[in-house]
Amino acid sequence: MVGRYPDFDVMQSADTWDDATRAVVEQRLRSPTDLRFFDAAEAVTAAAFSDTVTAQDREPRVPVVAMIDKKYAESRHDGYRYDDMPDDATTWHLALRGLDEVARRRYGSDFAGCPNEVRNAIVEQFAGGSLQGGVWDTFNCKRAFSVLMRGVLAEFYSHPWAWNEIGFGGPAYPRGYMRLGEGLREPHEKPEALQRDPVRDTETAR
């Protein structure tokens, strides 16, 4: 994953981090373990969903699904559910089934088997809360989207590859920062290699 900071690799600073933090971050770079929360079919759908919403279309990919699987297998919850929603784990199972149902109705294939335009169109409706029929009639579609997105984004943007892409300095203890003011950069922070303005330069969002 190359963003605007091709010369920046946050892991090059890993020797300046404290041991507890380094262990947590390095663990994310190890190959994922076997699935415990999703079944094999669900994992395929979840990966297609995650690829669509994070625009990951080539290897190496951040292993978002394996990370989410680990989270729920270890019963790490977010601490609340809306009164018109099941718990987050159940929401995942139901929403993945629902994505496949809609895809089969529209395109005759599972969600993962649909071309990008179809997947994008389905996700657009998922985000807008307008998917209907089957499981979608049993809970609040818009809130289900936010449950899944909360899960995907928390894993994706905890990964060092994503930090490299966005130029985030990563863990900063015990080193800290010395140069806070306008236009200042720490010696280990690399300048941007190209300028892109998301407002002007991203044509159609999806």
Place this chain on the structure above:
Amino acid sequence: MLRQVLKGSSRPRHNDSAWLLDPQRRGVPNRDRMQRHADSDEVDLCIVGAGAGGSVLAQRLARRGWRVVVLESGRFWDPDRDWVSDEAGSHGLYWTEQRVIGGTDPVELGKNNSGEGVGGSMVHFAGYAPRFHPSDFATRSRDGVGADWPISYAELKPHYEDMERELPVAGQHWPWGDPHSYPHSPHPVSGGAARVWRGAMKAGIDMRVGPVAITNGVMGNRPHCIYRGFCLQGCKVDAKASPLVTHLPDAIEHGAEIRADCRAVRVEIDSNGRAAGVVYVDRTTGDMRMQRAAAVAVAGYSIETPRLLLHSVSTQFPGGLCNNEDQVGRYVMVQGASQVAGRFPDEVRCYKAPPPEVSSEQFYETDARRGFARGFALQTVSPLPIAWSEHVLAGGHWGDALREYMRDYNHWFVMGVLCELLPRPGNRVTLADETDAYGVPVARLDYTQCDNDRRNIAFAKDVMHEIWLQAEAQDVLTIDRYAHLIGGCRMGFSPVDSVCDKNQRTWAVPNLFIADGSVCPTQGSANPALTIMALSARLADHLSHAA
């Protein structure tokens, strides 16, 4: 004058915590000589919750010779080992057990709301430490909205001053509310905060640096802030205040016992209608135990405090302890905490420096021209990547657009507001049908805004847009959210309008006290932690004089 000369150097009168810390290690060093009490030993006070309110109360009373046991549901943190300089890795700091949320404007809980573990929510609080304004204590008589407090600002003022020295608080001289200065001088500000400041100035809005509960210079064995920006993940440096470093070392030194991994499930009431102690689960062994105590103080935060009372049913209190007047759990408040991000052509790198930097209370009080009562505060916030992705998502972006806004992270800076939302009886904690691992029903929080709340939030967002316009931001992105739960067991004038009296004693049980943010009748636009601590210091004064 003398205080100016002594800036940063005067030692607090009632608290040696910073000097008891170990300069080489984080965490609480005197734990190994901590006093231990038997369950059957009737201690003077059993406190539920080692957070902002519970810890100060324990520290103050232990100093006066009280035998105090604090039951804390979460772990006794060792920051060197348990805390990480990482967003996702800090999940363990939050209260993440199931809660149910409802109402027209539900309040999302979890990481944005409450903590679990010794130190409570301040372990991952941002660090803003403003006082409430004198007007906050009488909004009903002054503005015709909200509620009057049974105490005045003047009664809390000496405790505000003590707390500001003990945390310590750093910032510029404060011109709003009751004008005052701070013991530590203002921190340097980042490039992003400088832009907010410039935009605000052009828009005719006054800002100040601080007030933040972060050392600027050393204090005892607490070092200077290193501007690493991970305040919401727990300060591994000991620069940001939390009771773990500001009050518990001193409490332990004076004989208080902080019993971690112990979840209170019921306050026990004897046949005379007095609290006899607290029933709790020892989470390491799974055993159900009861700590006997001559008095009990509940300080579990605005959700867990009402939940514990509602679950403590008895023949005298069939609908929950202290709830015969149907007041427990009502008038819970949050602040409308919308945030607006502004984009700049050059790099801003908002992850550097503490998120709390500069703020303004110019819009705090009622201004009739705005068309609503009461007001809001403006503050910088600066998110780390995961929080920034949630902000981008709230703008309606996913897929390519989200990824691209994310790649643009270093060009954005974020400012937020805290809008005073009014207390309403239906905004309430109740018990849901489902239960937790210990068989206790989980809490349900319903929240619905009133028109005044909505107008306040809309106006505050317009002001943020104006500041970014003046700062010449090229683009803005907005997220609507809430912060800072308070209320739920408020203090008041009589048993029919509140749960406890002006000295935080419950109307229904003479030796039962509420010692956390749930006692507050209103919240103003100020972050609440300093006030919660000051209230506990005042409560301790009252208890030791009364005893």
